[in-house]
Amino acid sequence: DIQMTQSPSSLSASVGDRVTITCRASQGISKYLAWYQQNPGKVPKLLIYAASTLQSGVPSRFSGSGSGTDFTLTISSLQPEDVATYYCQKYNSAPFTFGPGTKVDIK
């Protein structure tokens, strides 16, 4: 099975900072990758699918890139409401594994 890894596992940044989270698949998954945000105590929310397509209603400060094995989620200007854990998920074929998550907080 394809394994998903994320880095870093956690980060602390200031409001307004540019934040980048990386997700790596152990084998190529084309662009079948989604990013989710889970605010503390809340249900996960889809941010990006197909590696780079922004889900409707998601602020444009979020963007995704990559294909194959290496993917990136970027928050162009971190806001207080972005404090959350971010997960990537592969969905090219089963099992549709999630990454371990990256916890983002405000410095």
Next chain:
Amino acid sequence: EVQLLESGGGLVQPGGSLRLSCAASGFSFNTYAMSWVRQAPGKGLEWVSVISDNGGSTYYADSVKGRFTISRDNSNNTLYLQMNSLRADDTAVYYCAKGRSGIAAAAINYWGQGTLVTVSS
């Protein structure tokens, strides 16, 4: 408005069984794949199972294969997860989730609020 309402969680002894249900509304249930995703206390998300729009394709995580069965009733807009031979490490909040399309290979665009399953003696 899409609504997914899970039920059926609770406390069960190791080796026992539970059936989770998810009542869906606000969309054409029979045209979207549906999934179950779980989250153990303080842990990350774990994909459990998915079923295609017509129920013709089902997939499972290795951790639940042979013990859990996903199914759907498109006439009643309801998703199910039959869980047998439950173990302590199945303890988690179980989320019902809607896919972006009818095929299993799709991102999840809506999540229910979750139902807690606790496996303990």
